[in-house]
Amino acid sequence: MEYLAIIAFAITTCVTPGPNNAMIMTSGLNYGIRRSLPHYTGICLGFPVMVTAVGLGIAGLFEQFPFLHVMLKVAGAAYLSYLAYRIATAPVARLDTHEGRPFTFIQAAAFQWVNPKAWVLAVGATVTYTVISDSYVWQVLIIALIFLIFGAPCIMLWLWFGSSLKGILQRPNYVRIFNISMASLLMASLIPVFLDLYIQFTA
Numbered sequence: 001m002e003y004l005a006i007i008a009f010a011i012t013t014c015v016t017p018g019p020n021n022a023m024i025m026t027s028g029l030n031y032g033i034r035r036s037l038p039h040y041t042g043i044c045l046g047f048p049v050m051v052t053a054v055g056l057g058i059a060g061l062f063e064q065f066p067f068l069h070v071m072l073k074v075a076g077a078a079y080l081s082y083l084a085y086r087i088a089t090a091p092v093a094r095l096d097t098h099e100g101r102p103f104t105f106i107q108a109a110a111f112q113w114v115n116p117k118a119w120v121l122a123v124g125a126t127v128t129y130t131v132i133s134d135s136y137v138w139q140v141l142i143i144a145l146i147f148l149i150f151g152a153p154c155i156m157l158w159l160w161f162g163s164s165l166k167g168i169l170q171r172p173n174y175v176r177i178f179n180i181s182m183a184s185l186l187m188a189s190l191i192p193v194f195l196d197l198y199i200q201f202t203a
Contacts, residue, residue: 042108
């Protein structure tokens, strides 16, 4: 296996903007690092579990029944659009209060399964960096472990950055602008998904 290539792939994809990072940064600003830790942990552990599941069989299921993948994309895009709306329109309280509730561990882990970027990364990593051999299962597990080890610090950067903005965005109006910006970023990350769905339904 090309370990350095996989590590570079994991770091690059985990540190770039996407639904997980936009949402964890928003959580960091609105709830702080400590209250966002279940959300953070759910992402860090949920995605490697997804990589393992995809690598060990779910991708094959999609090859047999392509419509299942299309339906999952539709559901994921719809759910993320709803989340973007919720983020943009969420009532803004003062940052020193404890109103609202961040994602739980289970919610964040389950979110990976409707996250289009997570699907692209999971399928892409397992298809690109594995070879069919007696060690295939170990290859998939190693890829999942690499995402856990090297992805977690990347995601923490986004959480820390969101939390650090508390000192700058003291006024509720600034928080609202930030939330709308993150909702816009979340919707922007869905543009490739919407284009792909448009092509599939109009082909």
